[in-house]
Amino acid sequence: MIYLQLFLSFFQVGLFSFGGGYAAVPLIQNQIVETHHWLELSQFADLVTIAEMTPGPIAINSATFVGQQVAGLPGAILCTLGCILPSFILVLMLSCLYMKYRSMKAMQGILAGLRPAIVAMIAGAGMSILLLALFQGALSHIRLGNFRVVECMLFLVSLFLLRRYRISPIAVIFGSGIVGTLIYTLLPV
Structure with a gap:
């Protein structure tokens, strides 16, 4: 039964992850943290970090990680198959439709209408991850006393290095x- 649920x-x-x-990321969080309770929110934050750092798409990396944690290799x-199968089927069908109707104005309108919604979903996921990194505990319990100074400084320095120096x-x-590990290993934070 767990295999079917996964x-x-x-x-x-x-x-649904257009x-x-x-x-x-928000859809994965809903499924694994809120609906099925397979992982805690802090474990989900670790999952996103690991999935981002490993090669490959974050959704597939997350699916593989969750499946391994919950039910081993099967x-x-x-x-992973559940995550990629809808895309495979949709892309196959849409490529046929697009080739047939690509010059229609309605098709161009649909694609233009999807762009803002996708940007909003990505921004929402980014804000969730940022708030989770900067505050301890669940996002619904954000308090100033839970603010993580080290993580905030790492975020600001990283953002500066990425934007200013294009590192x-x-x-x-x-x-x-490395810096986070050193700080938490050497200093009693």
Whole structure:
């Protein structure tokens, strides 16, 4: 039964996550944290971090990780298949339709209308991850006393390095991990 639940949960994620991996993050959170309670919110934050750092799309990495955590290797395979199968089917069907109707104004209007919604989903996912990183506990219980100064400083320095000096995001990720590890290992924070 758990295998079917895992497959269907990530099939839904794959089916409704228009806009790529970051648009899938709130859907994944809903399925694994809020609906099925397979992971805690703090574990979900770790999942997003690991899925971002590993090669490949974040949604597929997340599906594989959750499947492995919940049901071992068969769960990882089923979650991954559930996540990619809707995209495979939709892209196959849409490519046929697009080739046939690509010059129609209605098609251009549909694509133009989807763009703002996708940007909003990505921004929402980014804000959720940022708030989760800067405050301890659930997002619904944000308090000033739970503010994480070290994480805020790492975020601001990383953002500055990325925007001002155009440093590689990979270098910033590894650098932040090293600095964070040193700070939490050496200082009683």
